[in-house]
Amino acid sequence: MRRIGDAPLIRRLLIGAALVLSALFLLLPLVAIFAQAFSQGVMVFWSNVSNTFTLHAIGLTLMIALLTIPVCLVFGVALAWLVTRFSFPGRRILQTLIDIPFAVSPVVAGLIYLLLYGRNGWIGTWLDGHDIQLMFSWPGILMVTIFVTCPFVARELIPLMQAQGSREEEAAVTLGATGWTTFRRVTLPNIRWALLYGVILTNARAVGEFGAVSVVSGAIRGKTNTLPLHLEQLYQDYNAVGAFACAALLAFIALLTLAAKAGLEWRAARREAFA
Amino acid sequence: MSQLASWRTGSTRVLPGFGLSMGISVLFISLVLLLPITGLFGQLAELSFAEYWAIITEGRVVASYMVTIGAAAVAAIINAIFGLLLAWVLVRYDFPGKRLLDALMDLPFALPTAVAGITLATLYASSGWMGGLLEPLGFQVAYTWVGIALAMAFTSIPFVVRTVQPVLEDMPVEVDEAAMSLGATDGVAFRRVILPHIWPALVTGTGLAFVRSLGEFGAIIFIAGNMPYETEITALMIFVKLQEYDYAGASAIASVVLFVSLALLLAINIWQGRFVRRLHGGKG
Amino acid sequence: MSIHLHNIAKHFGTTQALEPINLDIHEGELVGLLGPSGSGKTTLLRIIAGLENADRTAQPSKILFGDRDVTNVHVRDRRIGFVFQHYALFRHMSVYDNVAFGLTVLSRKRRPSSGEIRARVFRLLEMVKLEHLANRYPAQLSGGQQQRVSLARALAVEPEVLLLDEPFGALDAKVRQELRRWLRHLHDEFNFTSVFVTHDQEEALELSDRVVVMSNGRIEQIDTPDELYREPKNRFVFEFLGDVNHLEGKVTNGVLTCGDAYWHVDLPDGHEELLLRPHEVRLTEQPTSESHLPVTITAISPVGAEVRVELEADWLAQPWLATVRHTDFEHLALRRGQRLFAHPRHWRRFPKAESKATEQSRVA
Numbered sequence: 001m002r003r004i005g006d007a008p009l010i011r012r013l014l015i016g017a018a019l020v021l022s023a024l025f026l027l028l029p030l031v032a033i034f035a036q037a038f039s040q041g042v043m044v045f046w047s048n049v050s051n052t053f054t055l056h057a058i059g060l061t062l063m064i065a066l067l068t069i070p071v072c073l074v075f076g077v078a079l080a081w082l083v084t085r086f087s088f089p090g091r092r093i094l095q096t097l098i099d100i101p102f103a104v105s106p107v108v109a110g111l112i113y114l115l116l117y118g119r120n121g122w123i124g125t126w127l128d129g130h131d132i133q134l135m136f137s138w139p140g141i142l143m144v145t146i147f148v149t150c151p152f153v154a155r156e157l158i159p160l161m162q163a164q165g166s167r168e169e170e171a172a173v174t175l176g177a178t179g180w181t182t183f184r185r186v187t188l189p190n191i192r193w194a195l196l197y198g199v200i201l202t203n204a205r206a207v208g209e210f211g212a213v214s215v216v217s218g219a220i221r222g223k224t225n226t227l228p229l230h231l232e233q234l235y236q237d238y239n240a241v242g243a244f245a246c247a248a249l250l251a252f253i254a255l256l257t258l259a260a261k262a263g264l265e266w267r268a269a270r271r272e273a274f275a
Numbered sequence: 276m277s278q279l280a281s282w283r284t285g286s287t288r289v290l291p292g293f294g295l296s297m298g299i300s301v302l303f304i305s306l307v308l309l310l311p312i313t314g315l316f317g318q319l320a321e322l323s324f325a326e327y328w329a330i331i332t333e334g335r336v337v338a339s340y341m342v343t344i345g346a347a348a349v350a351a352i353i354n355a356i357f358g359l360l361l362a363w364v365l366v367r368y369d370f371p372g373k374r375l376l377d378a379l380m381d382l383p384f385a386l387p388t389a390v391a392g393i394t395l396a397t398l399y400a401s402s403g404w405m406g407g408l409l410e411p412l413g414f415q416v417a418y419t420w421v422g423i424a425l426a427m428a429f430t431s432i433p434f435v436v437r438t439v440q441p442v443l444e445d446m447p448v449e450v451d452e453a454a455m456s457l458g459a460t461d462g463v464a465f466r467r468v469i470l471p472h473i474w475p476a477l478v479t480g481t482g483l484a485f486v487r488s489l490g491e492f493g494a495i496i497f498i499a500g501n502m503p504y505e506t507e508i509t510a511l512m513i514f515v516k517l518q519e520y521d522y523a524g525a526s527a528i529a530s531v532v533l534f535v536s537l538a539l540l541l542a543i544n545i546w547q548g549r550f551v552r553r554l555h556g557g558k559g
Numbered sequence: 560m561s562i563h564l565h566n567i568a569k570h571f572g573t574t575q576a577l578e579p580i581n582l583d584i585h586e587g588e589l590v591g592l593l594g595p596s597g598s599g600k601t602t603l604l605r606i607i608a609g610l611e612n613a614d615r616t617a618q619p620s621k622i623l624f625g626d627r628d629v630t631n632v633h634v635r636d637r638r639i640g641f642v643f644q645h646y647a648l649f650r651h652m653s654v655y656d657n658v659a660f661g662l663t664v665l666s667r668k669r670r671p672s673s674g675e676i677r678a679r680v681f682r683l684l685e686m687v688k689l690e691h692l693a694n695r696y697p698a699q700l701s702g703g704q705q706q707r708v709s710l711a712r713a714l715a716v717e718p719e720v721l722l723l724d725e726p727f728g729a730l731d732a733k734v735r736q737e738l739r740r741w742l743r744h745l746h747d748e749f750n751f752t753s754v755f756v757t758h759d760q761e762e763a764l765e766l767s768d769r770v771v772v773m774s775n776g777r778i779e780q781i782d783t784p785d786e787l788y789r790e791p792k793n794r795f796v797f798e799f800l801g802d803v804n805h806l807e808g809k810v811t812n813g814v815l816t817c818g819d820a821y822w823h824v825d826l827p828d829g830h831e832e833l834l835l836r837p838h839e840v841r842l843t844e845q846p847t848s849e850s851h852l853p854v855t856i857t858a859i860s861p862v863g864a865e866v867r868v869e870l871e872a873d874w875l876a877q878p879w880l881a882t883v884r885h886t887d888f889e890h891l892a893l894r895r896g897q898r899l900f901a902h903p904r905h906w907r908r909f910p911k912a913e914s915k916a917t918e919q920s921r922v923a
Contacts, residue, residue: 002610002634003367003451004464011368018364019376021357024405025429026379029394030386032404036397078299085290094300096544100308102483103540105490106388107510108529111517116314120522123314147307169290179291201384208387210493211510215517228389228493235393235497244397247390254385262378449647452610455634456641457661457716467664471651 030251037248040241048245053221057230058249060138064226065206068145072202076153077195081187084161085169095158098151106148110215113144136218141226144212149205153198160194161187197264204257208250315533318526330527338504339512340531346420346508347488350427355481357428358435359473365436366443380436383429388493395426396497418500423508426494431484438480442473475550482543486536560719560752561586563623567613569602569776576602577776579616586625589746589753591767593760595799599776600756601724607754608641608722609634624720637720640713640751644725646705648697654708655693658683661716683711686745703734710742714749721746723755727762739766760800764788772796794909797834804840804879806903807832818874822850822903833906837867840881841902842891852901854879856893861885868893870901 005011038045048054079098083091101109118124118135127134134140168190172182188195210228217224219233227246235243319327330336365377383391399406399416406417416422450472454464470477492510500506509532516525562584569577577599584590592600605611606622609632613620622630629637648657658680662671671679684690687707697705706726713721726742727735743766746753757763763770764784772779772787772795780792791797808817810831815822824833846853854870857878865882879901883893891899 002455003448004454004461004469005363005367007461010461014360014364015368015370018361019372022361022376022379025357025432026382028404029391029398029429030382032398033390033394036394075299075303078296079303081292082296082300085296086293088297094304096541097304097308099540099544100537103486103490103536105492105510105513105529105532105536107492107513108490108533108536111513111525111529112311112315114517115318115522115526116311118522120318121314122317143307147311150303150307166290173289173291182291204385208390210387210389210392211491214493215514228387231393232389240393240397243393247393250387250390254382254387254390257385258378258381261381262374447645447647449643449645450649452634453641453643453647453649453712454660454664456608456610456639457664457712458635458638459660459664460635463664467660468649471649474651 030255033244033247033251036240036244039244044241045245045248048242049249051242053225054227054230054242054246056222057225057227057246060141060225061207061227064138064142064145065203067142068149068206069199069202071146072150072153073195073199075150076157076198079154080157080161081183084158085166098154101148101151106209106211107215109147110144110212113140113147113212114216117143135216136220137224140216141213141224144216145206145209148209148212149202152201152205153195156194156198156201157191160191164190193264193268197261200257200260204254207253312533315526315530318522319530322523322527326523327527330524331531335503335507336509336512336528339507339509342420342423342506343489343509346423347427347485349424350431350488351481351485353424353428354432354435354484355477358432358480358484359439359477361432361436362439362443366440380433383431384433388430388491389497391429391494392426392497395422395429395494399425399498417498418502418506420506422498422500423495423506426498427488427491430491430494431487434484434487435477435480438476438483439473442476446472475547479543479547482539482546486539486543489539490532490536560625561623562607562720562752562754563621564603564607565621565623566616566618567603567606567620567622568616569599569606569611569614575776577606577613579618579620580778582771582778582781584752584754586752587750588768589743589766590755591763591770592754592756592773593758593763593770593799594773594779595758597775598773600758600771600773602776603773604722604724604754604756607720608639609637610641638716638718640716640718640721642706642709642713642721642723642726644728646697646702646709646729648705648709648712650697653694653696654684654689654700655680657697657708658711658715660712665716679715680711683715687711701734702730703738706730706738710745719751721751721753723753725756725758728757728759735762742766764800772799774799791907794834797907797909802837802880804835804837804881805832805877806835806906807876818872820852820872820874822852823848826908831908833903833908835903835906837880837882838865839903839905840870840879841904842868842881842883842887842893842899843902844891844899846900847902850900850902852903854899854901856895856897856899859893859895861888866893870899 005014079094083095114135115121116123117127117140119128124135134143168186169182172186177185208228209226210232213226214229214232217226217229219225219229221230221233225233227250231243231246231250234240234246322330361376361380365373365380396417397403399409399422401407401410401417403417409416414421416425446469450468451464454468459467490510492508492514495508496511499508499511501511509528513525513528513532516522516528562582564580564582566579566581567577568575568579580603582603592603594600602611606613609629613622613630620630621628624637649660652660659676662676662679665671670676681690681693684693687710689704689707689711692700692704697708700708706729710726723742727738730738739762755766764787767784769781769783770787771781774795780787780796782790787796788800791800797803806815806817806822808815808820808822808831809829810824810826811828813823813825815824815826815831815833824831842854852872854872854875856868857871858869860867865884866888868881868883870879870881881901883891893899
């Protein structure tokens, strides 16, 4: 079989260029993170990670991620079900609306929440009267994190559920299954891997969100500092090794995300090959 | 029309859960996505138009637009070329390490932006691995707009690769073969047959990368140097205004950013729709 | 332009797609490569086109177009026209641009002027009766129209050899019929050398000057459609070219028996399998002294020039098919469930060892 660009010279040249550029542009930063984090030995890395403030930041970050995921999951599944299983006026508009968080700058995302729920906003004023403070505390961080991560699950599910069509669910309904049974026994097994991947992406973004969170958090050490914010503070305090220790933790999560994605894709490809 | 009719009669709603999923989706989109935007307009309403105009056209702010748009444009162009190369190599060739390279493409999405930011800043500072190599040659990357463009390119490269890759994969072998059997050389066939085929995806991916770059914050602020008029991006301007408790100023600038991003997103969607219709005979 | 293939073989990994093949196609001939899927017919076509390379073996392979040795010539320089099964039109180009493509990619020295290109493209579009659709995009055309554009595109560069890979395979029966006739007409008018691949025996027999029947990477027979149908060289060819009824049994003293059925045949003792075509089966209400083959009608299809009747019996492993003229059909008043007797008019046998056919006719 011959294809365009299969001449050995062109082929080697292009592969070489891609490998060299990727190594410089993508791989080198990844290596640098770990090199910096361990530049003063494992003990220093460990003391940086086990520091009270860092541990608190890790805890807060994980809590935010754990709370974000179920919310995004419910929304993502509901929206995907709605736009792929029914046709109704405004369907396309809904699909476009969920892209908003992708287009909006994280700083702007943080700002609009701050304006609404902060002391000057119309909801914020009311909340203040009832002594509830959302901004500059963890609920604010959670809210903006949900904003920036909410498209991921839906974006993974919609193309898949569109491609699969609703035949199987219709069959289940004609066989007398209730809505919940249909979803659990027919839909869920078909979309579980995409769902899992959506969760992994949501998690990666929730753990790593910086711009939006930095606007609403107030970044109080030991209180409202997430790991990325903590890392920034360390970096600004000229504690590069400490900052990179946090960076290494986050990079590790990123690597797990990549591995999970590669694994899921490999699984899907293999299943397709056997089908 | 037929869609509307079937909606009215409900004939397409065999499956359960319409009300529930509609309820959750609409409630969520209203509360999480749309309601907060009203806060922005509320804040803007407190400004007169003259005040608004003065804020968004102030010299330092305009300079930040220029820096942001210029760097984002450069980053987008770099990504279009580099992303196309990577997508092509990943789809068309087999070589050792291909799976790893493919997995690496998602790194910028998976890696928190702040991590990318401090890493790039450290790498390209004069004491860093890359900076130490480039600076003696007269290239300064860190604390210049080149650094900004670099950080933008880093965070948005997957947009191009992941949009072009599936389209290239779906391209049938016969299209290549038809072009060759008609006498086209590799160069001509690429330019006249393959490039037009993947053009919509390439433009969409590049457009998304550009929009992302316009709003990027975490990856840039560490490497940018943040010199007013020189290397200050618009997202940082908003952040600075907020730290000065100038909510009105921050909102005004944010409204410009928000408007531009949403308009671009809409434009990309419409443009893409038009192409899909042509290629699929109005059935897409 | 004649095509001469010498010692062409092809492996994909460890599977042999083509055993070493020699084939000569004369100038102006329309040749069909016929075979089931996996027979190597498409591989052979693609090797002729230069889309695939033949194996490099100890004995060198050779492909000649006329006197020109094209064995090592790249597909883009072979000057062939190739028509793909799924058309492979360029989706982003209009019909006009698709047809003009081959002309516009010529080197500046050889490229006709733009006016000339325009004239030539419109002449071709007129020929395929699509000049009114010149500005449409492929997605806006029907399958048959797309295949006509694909043909016009291949012909635009005035190839000496036209190669077609299952050109009508993806079209529905009626359009296929129409395009077949039209291709034959085109071929006669322009007199280029054409090779097409098909798995449809009817198409191959109707369209070709000569048919190359292939199976398992081998050429089984090369002949005119008429010869092929009349004188199949082996059992594969015979079975592939039409419906076949099998009769298997033991011959003793010139009588073949199979369950309660028997039949006088002029064959030595032993196990025999005889093959006959549906039109070689006659149906009567009574057995004769020659044969006693009781059958039951299980299905009747009166569509077409003849009535197709499906027959079953407990002595038959697989049902038989018989074709009956409409007058006989009415005369015999055939209906489902009716019990009749079958009489072979003519049969063939292909002994396993030698591929030489024996046949015998009997006056009905």
